[in-house]
Amino acid sequence: xxxxxxxxxxxxxxxxxxxxxxxxxxxxxxxxxxxxxxxxxxxxxxxxxxxxxxxxxxxxxxxxxxxxxxxxxxxxxxxxxxxxxxxxxxxxxxxxxxxxxxxxxxxxxxxxxxxxxxxxxxxxxxxxxxxxxxxxxxxxxxxxxxxxxxxxxxxxxxxxxxxxxxxxxxxx
Numbered sequence: 709x710x711x712x713x714x715x716x717x718x719x720x721x722x723x724x725x726x727x728x729x730x731x732x733x734x735x736x737x738x739x740x741x742x743x744x745x746x747x748x749x750x751x752x753x754x755x756x757x758x759x760x761x762x763x764x765x766x767x768x769x770x771x772x773x774x775x776x777x778x779x780x781x782x783x784x785x786x787x788x789x790x791x792x793x794x795x796x797x798x799x800x801x802x803x804x805x806x807x808x809x810x811x812x813x814x815x816x817x818x819x820x821x822x823x824x825x826x827x828x829x830x831x832x833x834x835x836x837x838x839x840x841x842x843x844x845x846x847x848x849x850x851x852x853x854x855x856x857x858x859x860x861x862x863x864x865x866x867x868x869x870x871x872x873x874x875x876x877x878x879x880x
Contacts, residue, residue: 715757718788721746722754726777726785731825731837732810733798734765734774739807743814751775759784765803768880774803794827796836808850808879809836816841816848833859833866835874847872852879 718726721744729735740746754760759781765774777785777795786792798806813820822840829838835847847867851860860876867874 715753715759718784719750722750723785723788726759726781727789727792727820728810728813729760729775729777730782730785730789730792730795731820731823732813733796733806734763734776734803735810736765736767736772736774736807739810739814743817754781763800763803765800765807767804767807774807776800791821791823794825796825797827802852804879805850805852805854808852808877809848812837812848812850812877831866833862835863835867835872838872841873845870845872847874848877849874850877850879 715722724744725735725740725746737746737748737751740751741748751760751762754775755762758778760775760777763774763776765772767774776798782795796806796809798809813823816839819839819841822838824838826834826836829835835849837848839846839848847863847870849863864874
């Protein structure tokens with residue numbers, strides 16, 4: 709029997725992947741396979757179903773195939789995962805940053821249920837995400853070479869004013 713080229717329903721891994729994408733903007737087949745054991749052939753089906761689009765992204769100076777949720781994909785993951793309030797507003801221009809955020813998502817995967825995106829937070833100088841580790845709100849910030857010292861200090865001060873621990877993740 710031939711493999712189906714359409715998505716008949718979301719698998720548990722589809723939901724996990726789409727949740728990650730909603731919170732970090734992008735993913736790659738390599739990242740999904742490494743952390744979720746995701747079948748990379750499934751990306752083609754998800755694109756045909758118009759749940760995500762295939763993009764060429766510049767990550768760490770190399771052009772890489774990545775994937776981004778479409779509005780249809782966003783609407784679907786919101787309907788099956790009520791913890792998705794706001795979608796992380798990434799950009800193809802900042803793919804390196806967003807890829808770093810996706811790596812952080814998997815580094816702190818055990819805390820994913822407490823994950824709030826920058827869009828969920830109020831004010832200026834917000835960190836990229838907040839998670840709760842052992843009852844402590846912890847801010848996550850991906851720091852790229854585009855950040856100025858003043859930007860980093862402003863984020864540190866904002867986190868201090870909120871009582872958040874801050875973990876900075878340097879991206880080349």
